[in-house]
């Protein structure tokens with residue numbers, strides 16, 4: 001019997017850093033399992049595809065870069081489709097997945113621009129556009145979007161086939177369906193109904209369906225938070241206390257969320273096997289692992305720039321670069337400062353995950369043989385032959401905010417219906433506002449989440465899969481080599497709130513707090529041996545420079561310690577003189593004064 005040709009579709013991607021590309025490759029790889037043939041191209045390979053004549057469904061996967069710009073390999077395509085005539089793509093049938101990050105101002109702008117152009121030129125959408133947010137984890141949208149894509153492609157193929165039959169009977173003026181298509185399948189997520197929760201009983205009071213049937217401890221766990229104006233302890237789930245004002249909190253939800261069905265994203269496939277082995281051979285590395293570009297330099301001076309009674313302390317640190325003749329810089333350059341996680345926080349995490357006793361064991365990581373994760377790799381930021389203590393101190397960002405995919409994975413390691421249900425809510429579509437309010441906006445870190453969800457015991461592998469790489473923090477040079485040869489200055493602020501003032505949301509920065517603790521109370525370093533050492537590396541390719549023409553006047557505006565590079569510019573302009581000229585001086589003073597006059601400073 002002759003072999004029937006499999007239906008084809010086209011996958012086009014635009015990707016700056018490779019995520020959109022690997023998603024597109026994943027779709028192309030999976031096509032065969034669904035009885036389809038995918039033709040994969042990058043948007044800039046226009047010799048490989050022809051949208052002008054394409055009759056098969058086209059799937060676009062595009063990210064956004066810069067300030068809402070298309071990736072380099074999609075730039076030409078985006079420019080060219082804007083110039084087409086109104087009906088240019090009326091034969092085209094497409095689906096689009098846009099990748100972006102809500103931490104940037106123009107979320108998914110490239111995807112939105114392509115979509116707008118396609119629609120303006122008559123293309124028809126066959127599947128709802130997905131907007132995947134790297135800020136909370138692409139997989140929250142990506143996984144269900146891909147899951148629904150296959151049905152949508154098959155639907156589009158059948159529709160096209162039947163339309164072709166209809167067109168053969170239709171007159172020349174008969175219209176074809178315009179977007180948006182009401183038959184477009186919406187992104188399907190795993191639907192978890194509240195009745196699926198084994199521990200849940202009938203509806204209880206005004207709190208939650210789960211509350212009444214749960215165990216006594218679980219009930220207290222679920223008790224909603226009371227607004228601060230209410231004396232603590234007066235809250236009760238009982239209807240006998242009618243005047244209590246209830247509010248949702250991290251661990252407690254209220255109706256309608258607590259009673260609603262949840263769209264919980266698919267579980268991200270685990271992909272690492274991690275074992276701990278007792279070993280004497282573990283490298284006792286101190287400092288970050290990528291040593292090549294790193295310089296270990298001593299802090300040679302610390303100056304307090306603000307009065308001691310201020311809640312904000314401004315500090316100037318001077319680093320001695322004299323032992324590193326290759327490490328020179330210009331004003332406008334910045335440096336990466338590598339700082340470890342705090343000992344006390346690492347220790348707390350070790351205790352919480354039950355591995356404190358094994359802290360000096362070596363960590364062995366390999367890929368799970370059965371993993372379904374596309375492009376799974378052992379994280380490159382975890383070097384081989386390190387101890388668990390080193391891993392948590394120098395490799396993983398333990399203070400990062402857990403993304404929804406991480407929260408989703410934690411559900412599997414949490415006991416008790418009530419806490420599981422709340423974690424499911426926080427990672428669900430319906431609980432998005434609660435996630436934003438109680439997790440993202442509070443900059444809640446994993447340890448804080450684990451402290452609240454006491455029955456959650458994640459394995460170490462999950463921490464390595466989901467915690468991002470501990471990143472160095474950038475600091476601008478606040479000095480000029482001309483004025484301070486062999487020296488480098490950083491300036492920064494630390495805000496310390498007295499016990500009587502409630503701490504606002506947000507925390508002392510990891511690195512700034514660490515630098516502050518290294519030199520506080522501001523010391524005199526008498527012996528060179530006593531100078532604290534830190535690891536820095538020069539960030540490459542800075543374009544931030546003052547005008548090279550000395551006669552050009554320029555205005556420098558910077559918020560707070562954003563003035564740091566200007567100090568270097570002024571020192572440079574003064575040619576290394578100890579005192580800037582009066583004009584330059586007044587600039588610096590204006591900058592400092594505006595700082596001083598800010599409320600609370």
Ligand SMILES: Cc1cc2nc3c(=O)[nH]c(=O)nc-3n(C[C@H](O)[C@H](O)[C@H](O)COP(=O)(O)O)c2cc1C
Nearest residue numbers: 015016017018019020063064066068100101107108
């Ligand atoms: C330098 C840079 C700039 C970015 N600018 C934006 C932006 O303006 N809007 C947005 O939604 N996402 C932005 N993103 C997020 C990316 O689109 C997102 O991380 C995406 O997953 C990257 O996919 P890619 O690896 O295929 O380029 C930016 C990311 C980087 C690294």
